[in-house]
Amino acid sequence: MSAVLRAEWTKARTLASTFWLLAGAVAATLALSIAVAAGQNCPPSGCATDPAKMSLTGLYLGQTVVAVLGVLAISGEYAVNMNIVTFAAMPVRTRVLGAKAAVLAVLVLPAAVVSVLASLVSGAAMLPGRGFTPSHGFVSLSLDSATMLRVAIGSMLYLALMGLLSLGIATAVRDAAVAIGLVLGLLFVFPILVAFIHNAPLQRHLEQIAPMLAGMAVQETVNVASQPIGPWAGLGVLALWAAGALLLGWFVLVRRDALSEGAPRYVLNIWFGFMRVTMMLADHAQVADGKLFISGGGWSTCGPGPTPCSVAVIFHVPWQNTNEKVQFSLRLVDEDGHPVIQPGQQGRPQPVAVNGQFEAGRPPGMTPGAEIGVPMTFGSVLHLPPGQRYTWVLEVAGHAEEDWRLSFATRAAATPASPAE
Amino acid sequence: MIALLRSEWTKFRSVRGWLVGIVLAPLVTIGFGALTGSASQCGYMFPGPDGQTISGPCSAPTGPGGELVQDQFYFAHKTLAGNGSITVRMTGLTSSDLQPWAKSGIILKAAGVRGDGSPRSKIVPGSAYAAMMLTGAHGARFEWNYVNDAAGSPGLAPRWLRLARDGDVVTGYDSADGAHWTEVGTATLTGLPSSVQVGMFAATPGVQQTVRAGDAAVDATGTFDNVSLTGSVSGGWQGTTVSPPPGPAPAQDGGPSTGFQQTADGFTVTGMGDIGPDVPGNGGGVSTPISRTLDGTFAGLIVVIVIGAIYITAEYRRGMIRTTFAATPARGQVLVAKAVVLGAVTFVAAAVGCALAIPIASHELRAGGNVITPLSTLTYLRVFAGTALVFAGAAILGLALGALFRRGVAAVTTGIVVIVVPYFLAVASPGLSTALANWLLRVFPAAALAVQQTLPVYPQVSDTYQPFEGFFPLSALAGFAVLIAWTGGALWLATRQLRRADA
Numbered sequence: 001m002s003a004v005l006r007a008e009w010t011k012a013r014t015l016a017s018t019f020w021l022l023a024g025a026v027a028a029t030l031a032l033s034i035a036v037a038a039g040q041n042c043p044p045s046g047c048a049t050d051p052a053k054m055s056l057t058g059l060y061l062g063q064t065v066v067a068v069l070g071v072l073a074i075s076g077e078y079a080v081n082m083n084i085v086t087f088a089a090m091p092v093r094t095r096v097l098g099a100k101a102a103v104l105a106v107l108v109l110p111a112a113v114v115s116v117l118a119s120l121v122s123g124a125a126m127l128p129g130r131g132f133t134p135s136h137g138f139v140s141l142s143l144d145s146a147t148m149l150r151v152a153i154g155s156m157l158y159l160a161l162m163g164l165l166s167l168g169i170a171t172a173v174r175d176a177a178v179a180i181g182l183v184l185g186l187l188f189v190f191p192i193l194v195a196f197i198h199n200a201p202l203q204r205h206l207e208q209i210a211p212m213l214a215g216m217a218v219q220e221t222v223n224v225a226s227q228p229i230g231p232w233a234g235l236g237v238l239a240l241w242a243a244g245a246l247l248l249g250w251f252v253l254v255r256r257d258a259l260s261e262g263a264p265r266y267v268l269n270i271w272f273g274f275m276r277v278t279m280m281l282a283d284h285a286q287v288a289d290g291k292l293f294i295s296g297g298g299w300s301t302c303g304p305g306p307t308p309c310s311v312a313v314i315f316h317v318p319w320q321n322t323n324e325k326v327q328f329s330l331r332l333v334d335e336d337g338h339p340v341i342q343p344g345q346q347g348r349p350q351p352v353a354v355n356g357q358f359e360a361g362r363p364p365g366m367t368p369g370a371e372i373g374v375p376m377t378f379g380s381v382l383h384l385p386p387g388q389r390y391t392w393v394l395e396v397a398g399h400a401e402e403d404w405r406l407s408f409a410t411r412a413a414a415t416p417a418s419p420a421e
Numbered sequence: 422m423i424a425l426l427r428s429e430w431t432k433f434r435s436v437r438g439w440l441v442g443i444v445l446a447p448l449v450t451i452g453f454g455a456l457t458g459s460a461s462q463c464g465y466m467f468p469g470p471d472g473q474t475i476s477g478p479c480s481a482p483t484g485p486g487g488e489l490v491q492d493q494f495y496f497a498h499k500t501l502a503g504n505g506s507i508t509v510r511m512t513g514l515t516s517s518d519l520q521p522w523a524k525s526g527i528i529l530k531a532a533g534v535r536g537d538g539s540p541r542s543k544i545v546p547g548s549a550y551a552a553m554m555l556t557g558a559h560g561a562r563f564e565w566n567y568v569n570d571a572a573g574s575p576g577l578a579p580r581w582l583r584l585a586r587d588g589d590v591v592t593g594y595d596s597a598d599g600a601h602w603t604e605v606g607t608a609t610l611t612g613l614p615s616s617v618q619v620g621m622f623a624a625t626p627g628v629q630q631t632v633r634a635g636d637a638a639v640d641a642t643g644t645f646d647n648v649s650l651t652g653s654v655s656g657g658w659q660g661t662t663v664s665p666p667p668g669p670a671p672a673q674d675g676g677p678s679t680g681f682q683q684t685a686d687g688f689t690v691t692g693m694g695d696i697g698p699d700v701p702g703n704g705g706g707v708s709t710p711i712s713r714t715l716d717g718t719f720a721g722l723i724v725v726i727v728i729g730a731i732y733i734t735a736e737y738r739r740g741m742i743r744t745t746f747a748a749t750p751a752r753g754q755v756l757v758a759k760a761v762v763l764g765a766v767t768f769v770a771a772a773v774g775c776a777l778a779i780p781i782a783s784h785e786l787r788a789g790g791n792v793i794t795p796l797s798t799l800t801y802l803r804v805f806a807g808t809a810l811v812f813a814g815a816a817i818l819g820l821a822l823g824a825l826f827r828r829g830v831a832a833v834t835t836g837i838v839v840i841v842v843p844y845f846l847a848v849a850s851p852g853l854s855t856a857l858a859n860w861l862l863r864v865f866p867a868a869a870l871a872v873q874q875t876l877p878v879y880p881q882v883s884d885t886y887q888p889f890e891g892f893f894p895l896s897a898l899a900g901f902a903v904l905i906a907w908t909g910g911a912l913w914l915a916t917r918q919l920r921r922a923d924a
Contacts, residue, residue, distance in 0.1 A: 039857040057850065061842065068834050075830065079738060177734060177829025178438075181727035184837045188845045189720050193453065195849035195889060196716045198461040 004090050008099040011082075012073065012107060021069045022111040025159075029062030029115035034122050042131030051132040052151045052221040055123020055141060059155060059216075062115050063162045066108055067183045070166025073104050074249075075176030093253050097171060101246060104167055105160045112159035116152055138222070147221055154218030154235050161235070161242045162187075165211065168245025172252045187212045204228045211241040276316040276371075277394060279406050285312040285377040292375040303410035304386040310379040311392055311406065315358065316371045322362035328396045329355045330378055335389050342383060354378050386413040425749055425758040433762055436735070439728055443766055446724040446812065447774020453717025454778040458785030463707060463792070465667045477667060478790030479707040481699045482547030485610075489708045489794055490567040492546040493664040493694025496528070497681035498620030505652015506585035507619045509645045510599060511555050512687070513578045516625055516641040519557045522883045523625035525643025525690060526554030526561075529584050529591055531610070532618045544618060546664040549610040551591035552622065552696070553582040555643070562881070563593035563605040568698050570881040571606035578644075586652075589613050599647065620658070621645050621681070623692035626883055638693055640679060646687030658683065664694070699794075700882045701890050709791040710891040711801070712873035714782030715775065715808055719841055719867075722815045725767050726840065729819025730832035732763055737827045752919040756824055760912065763820055764813040771812035775805050800875055807872025807897060814869065814904045815840055821911035825918050839907065840866045848889045855887055859894040866907045868893065871900030 012018050036057040042049065074097075077083040090096050124141035132138045143149055169186075170179035190210030194203050207213045207228040217234025220227050229237065283296030294312055302309065311330060331353035332340040339351035360372045384390065387410060394404040433439055463479035484490035501507075507527050514525050530550035532543075551565035553573070561573030561580060573595040574580075581596035589609050594602040625641035660681045681690040699706035733756075736742040749755050779801075783793055796804075818840070822832035844867035847858040862868050871893035878886050886892040893900055 036853060036857065039854045041854070057846075057853070060846065060850065061838070064834060064838055064842065068830055071830055079828075175731070175829065177727055177731045177833045180830050180833045181723055181837070184834070184841070185720065185723045188837075188841055189723075191849040192716075192719055192845055193457065196457045196461075196713070198463070202460050 004092075004095045004099040005102060007086075007090065008096070008103045009106075011077075012103050015076070017072065017076075018069065018107065021065055021072075022107060025062045025065035025069070025108075025111050026115045026118070028065055029056075029058035030118050030122065031058065032061045033058030033119035034126070037123050037126045037130075040127065040130050040132070049132075050220060050222040051123065051127050051138050052120075052141060052148065053216070053219040055127060056116065056119050056151075056155055056219055058115070058119050059159065063159060063187070063212075064184060066111075066159050066163045067166040067187070068180060069108065070104055070163040071170040071176055071179045071183065073100050073163075073167050073170070075170045075174060075179055078174050079176060094250060097246070097250050097253060101164055101167055104163050108160045108163040109156060112156040115159070116155045120148070120152060150231055151219050151221060154231060157235060158215045158218060158238065161215065161238045164242040165238070165245045168242060168247070168249040171249025172245070208234075209237065211238050214238055275318060275321065275396060277396070277401075277404050278314040278316070279392070279394065279404070280312045281392075281406055281408055282310045282312055283308050284379065285310040286379075287375050287377055290375065292377070300408045301411055302382075302408060303384055304413050306381050306383050307410075308379070309382045310377055313376045313378075313394065315360070315374040315376070315396075317360040317374055318371055319362070319366065319369050322360045322366075322372055325357050325359045326396060327355075327357045327398070328394065329353060330392060330394050332382075333391050333393055340382075340384070340390060342380075352380065352382070384410045386410050422754065422758065425754060426762060428748070429755075429758045429762040433732065433766060439732065442724055442728040443770045446721040446728070446767070447770050447777070449724060450715065450717035450721035450771070450774045451778040451781060453720050454714045454782030455785055457716045458714060458782035459789065461709075461713070461786060461791060462789040463709070464790035467667070475667075479792050481707050481792050482545075482664065483795075484547050484567040484698070485549045486566060486568060487795060488568065489699040489706070489792060490547055491695045491697055491699050491706060492548075492567070493666070494528075494622045494624035494696055495679045495681065495690055495692025496530075496544065496618070496620060496622045496661045496663050497658050497688060497690050498530075498544075498618040498661065499650065499658060500532075500616055500655050501529070501586070501619045501650070502616045502653040502655065504586050504588070505619070505650065505654065506583060507651075508581065508583040508599075508647070508649045509621065510581050510647040511578045511643060511645055513644040514555050514557065514641060515644075516557070516639060518639045519641070520625050520627075520639070520883065521556070521558035522695070522881065523557035523641040524552075524554040524562070524696070525621070525623040525641055525692075526552055526582050527584050527620065528552035528554075528622045528696075529586055529617055529619045531614050532616075544661055544663050549613055550696070551584060551593065551608040551610060553584050553593040553595065553605065554622075555580055555582070557625070557641070559881075561595040561605065563608070564696070564881065565591065565606075565608035566610065567696065568877075568879065569608065570879075573605035574603065581647075584619070586613075586617070619650065619654075621648070621688055621690045622696075623679075623690040624694045624696055625692070626695045627693075640691050640693045642689055642691040644687060644689045648688065658688075662692075666694075695882070697882050698877075698879050700876065700879060700886075707792055708794045709786055710794050710874070710876050711779065711783070711796055711804055712870075712875065712891040713786065713791075713793075714779045715804070715873050716782075717778065718808060718811070718870060718873070719844055721771065721774065721812060722840055723837060725771075725812055725816040726819035726836035727833050728767075729763055729816035730823035730829050730836060732759060732820055733823040734827060734829035734832060738829075753916045756821075756912065756916055756919060759820055760817045764817050767816040768809050768813040772805070772809040774812075775808050779805065794875060796875055803897060804873050804875060807869075807901065810901065811869045811872060811904060814901075814908050815866065818866065818904070818908040818911055821908060821915040824915035825911060843867050844870065844888075848887075858888055862888050862900075863894050863903070866904040868895050868900035869904035871895050872897045 033055055037055055086096060087093060120141055143152055166183045169183050173179045190206055191213055194206045197203050214229050214234040215238030217227055217229050218231040220231055280297050281299055282294045285294045292312055334340055341349045342352050344350040358374050360374050389409045392406040464477055466474060466476040469475040481489040482492050509527055516523050528550055531548040549566055553563050555561055555578055560575035563571040581599040583594040585592050589611055590607055592607045593605045595605055596602045623641050623643045625639060627638050662679055679692050681688060699708045701708050745755055746752055786793060819836045822835050826832045843861040843865035846853055847861045874891055874893045
C-alpha cells in the first residue's frame with residue numbers, strides 16, 4: 001500500500017496544476033470572504049446575518065477550485081491515458097482509488113486550514129467595526145470558544161470532503177468536463193432551489209439533505225438549535241455524500257475496461273508490452289522444433305490462377321507477456337477491407353481467416369527484458385481473381401497495428417496479343 | 422461556410438452524449454419550474470369560529486391599467502355627486518412604527534356602480550382614485566390609479582391638502598397655511614363615474630422584518646381638522662375597511678386596530694395596508710412574477726455550459742481538431758461555425774423548454790393559490806425568446822472558454838463560476854448585502870436573466886427589490902448585453918488563441 005501511496009503522492013506533487021489549484025483555492029476563498037465582509041453593515045437594530053458563516057462566504061468559491069482538484073485527480077489521468085500505466089503497475093484498483101483519496105485529503109487540508117483561518121482572521125478584523133459585536137449577541141470570531149473551534153475545524157473538513165465527493169463523481173463518470181458540471185450542479189442546484197421554494201417543510205428537508213447546505217451547517221453560530229440540521233450532523237451528511245460518491249466511483253472503476261475508446265497506439269504498446277511481429281509470405285512454410293522453415297518466401301505478387309500461399313509469423317513476446325494466453329486472428333481482406341471468401345471444406349464458401357491463441361512459456365533463467373519468439377505458419381491455396389490487391393491482417397488481443405499486415409497483388413490475366421495498330 | 426456548418430452540425434448530432442445533454446437542459450428547466458411551482462403555496466388559513474379551518478388562495482385586485490394592485494386602507498367617506506372638492510388640514514401622522522411610505526390624507530375614489538346605475542356603497546378594490554397625502558418620510562404626495570406618484574412639498578404635518586374634481590380630471594394641491602396653494606399634480610381618471618366617494622384615509626405597509634420572514638402588521642393614524650367639502654355631498658361620514666384581510670381582525674389578537682373617530686375639532690383615521698401596485702416580496706404584495714416559472718433556467722444553463730465546452734474540448738482530446746483544421750485552415754471560421762450550430766441548437770431546445778415550462782409551472786403555481794402577474798403578449802414573448810437566447814449565449818460562452826482553455830474541466834468550471842456562482846451568491850447566499858448582490862448581477866453574465874424580469878420597480882413602494890424576488894439591477898436589454906460582452910470577449914480571445922497556438 002505504501003508504494004501505491006507514494007506513487008500517487010509523486011504524481012500529485014509533480015503536477016504544476018496541483019500547486020496552482022491549491023493556491024487558487026486559498027486566494028478565491030479569501031478574496032470573496034473579504035469582499036463580502038467589506039460590504040456588510042449591521043444596523044444597531046440588529047440583523048439576521050451569521051458573522052461566522054458570512055466571514056467564510058469565500059468557501060462557496062474556494063470549494064469550486066477544490067472540486068476541480070478532486071476531479072482532475074482521476075480525470076486528469078484518463079485524459080492522457082495515464083490510468084492505463086497506473087492500473088498496469090498497480091492492478092488492485094481499489095488501492096489506487098484509496099491512495100488517491102488519501103493524497104487528495106492530505107493536499108487539500110493545508111490549503112483548507114490557510115483559507116479558513118485567513119478568512120476568519122479577516123472577518124474578525126473587519127466585522128466588529130460593522131456592527132457585529134458580541135454586545136449585539138454575535139459570537140466573537142476569535143478561536144478561543146468551542147463554537148468557533150467547531151466552525152473552523154468543520155469548515156476545513158468541509159473542503160476536504162468536497163474534494164473527496166468530486167473524486168468519487170469523477171471516478172464514476174470519467175469525463176472531466178461532465179464530472180465538474182455534475183459536482184457544481186449538485187452543489188449549487190439545491191440552495192437555489194431552496195431559495196425559490198415557498199414551502200417551509202420541503203425547504204427544511206432539502207436543507208437537511210443537500211451536500212453544500214447540510215455541510216455548511218457546521219458554520220452556524222446563530223440560533224443553532226433552530227437550524228434544519230445540527231452542525232456536526234450536517235457535516236456528517238456531506239461525509240455520507242462523499243462516501244457514497246467514492247463507493248459509486250469504486251464500483252464503476254473495478255468493473256470498467258481501463259482502455260478508453262480510441263486510445264492511441266503507444267497506450268496499447270504499453271498494455272501489450274511493445275509486442276513485435278515478423279510476417280512473411282511464402283509458397284510453403286512449416287514449424288519444426290520451434291524453428292521456422294520457409295521455401296519460396298518473400299514474394300508480393302502471385303497468380304493468376306490457384307496459388308499456394310503460406311503466411312509465416314513470428315510473435316516476439318516480451319518478457320512481461322510470457323506465461324499469458326494471447327488471442328490472435330489472421331484474416332485476408334480485399335482492397336475495400338472486406339473479407340475474402342473462398343470455397344472451404346465441402347465446397348462451402350467461407351472467409352479466409354484463422355483464430356487461435358498461444359502462450360509463450362518463460363524458460364527458467366530467462367533474463368528480464370528478453371523476448372521469446374513464437375513461430376507459426378498458416379497455409380492455404382487461394383483462387384483469386386487477377387489484377388487485385390489483398391492484405392493479410394493480424395490482430396492480437398483484438399488490436400491491429402499498422403505493421404501487422406502483409407499486402408500482395410495478383411498479376412493481371414494473360415491477355416491474347418493485341419492486334420497491331 | 423455552408424459546408425462548414427453542415428460538418429459541424431453532423432459532428433454535433435452524431436455524438437449521443439451531446440444530444441442527450443441538449444434534451445436534458447430544457448427538461449431540467451421544466452422540472453425545476455414544475456417543482457418550485459407545485460411546492461409554492463400562497464393563501465391564508467385560520468381557525469374558524471366552530472373550530473374548522475378557513476382557507477383560501479391569494480388574490481389581488483386588478484387596477485384600471487390592468488396591473489395587479491394593492492387596495493387596502495381605512496376610509497372615512499361621503500358620497501360626492503358631480504364636481505366638487507375636499508380640503509383638510511392634516512395635523513399629524515403617527516404610528517407605533519412609522520414606515521417611510523405610511524400614508525394618510527384625502528382620497529377621491531370611484532366606488533363602482535350597481536347594475537341599475539345607482540352608486541354602490543361597498544367600495545370595489547382596484548377602482549380608480551386620486552389622493553393627496555402625507556407620508557412617513559417622503560413628504561406630501563399626489564398619487565392616482567395605483568402606479569402614479571407625484572411629489573409635493575417635503576416636510577411633516579401640519580399641512581393643508583386639497584383635491585378638486587372637474588369631470589374626469591382630479592387636481593391635487595398642498596399648502597402650508599391654507600391660503601397659498603401649490604398644485605402638486607393632475608390626474609385624468611378615464612370613465613370616472615359622476616358619483617364618487619371622497620374622504621379621509623389611512624394606510625401603512627407592514628414593518629419589513631428580515632428578508633423572507635414576511636411583514637409584521639402595523640397601523641398608521643392620520644389626524645385631521647378643518648375638513649370642508651364643496652359640491653353635491655350627501656349622507657353622513659361612513660367608515661369602511663377597503664379589502665379587509667381575510668380572517669379575524671388583527672385587533673382581536675392584540676394587533677393593530679383600524680377605524681375612524683370624529684372628535685370635537687376633527688377626525689382621526691387609523692388604517693393598515695397600502696394603496697399602490699402589487700409588488701411581490703416585502704412590499705406586501707402577493708403576486709408572483711412569470712419569471713418564477715423559469716426558476717430552473719440556471720440548472721439548464723449548467724448543462725448547456727458543459728455541452729458548449731465539450732463540443733470543442735472533445736475534439737482536442739481525441740485529436741479530431743487536427744483533422745478539422747486540416748480540412749478548414751481558417752480556424753476562426755471553424756469556431757464561428759461551431760458557435761452558430763451550437764447557438765441555434767441550444768436556442769431551439771431552450772425555446773421548446775420555455776414554451777413548456779411556462780404553462781406547466783404557471784398551472785402548478787395557480788393550483789397552489791398564487792396570483793401570476795398578467796403580461797402583455799409582447800412581454801411574454803420577450804421573456805420566452807430572451808430566455809432561449811440566454812441559453813444560446815451561455816452555451817457559446819462555454820464553447821469559447823473550451824476553445825480558450827482546451828481543457829473541458831477548466832472551461833466548465835470557469836463557465837459555472839462566472840455564470841451560476843454569482844447568481845447563486847446573489848439570490849441564495851445568506852448574508853450577502855443587496856448592494857453586493859446587485860453589483861454581481863451587473864458585472865457577471867447572470868445579468869442576462871433580467872430578460873425574465875417583468876416587474877417595474879416603483880419608488881413609491883418600499884421593497885428590497887432583490888434579485889431573489891425577480892428584480893434585476895439592469896434592464897433586460899442591458900443585462901443581455903452583459904452576457905453578449907462576455908461571450909464576445911471570450912470568442913475573441915479564443916480566436917486569437919486558436920490562430921497562435923499549435924493545434
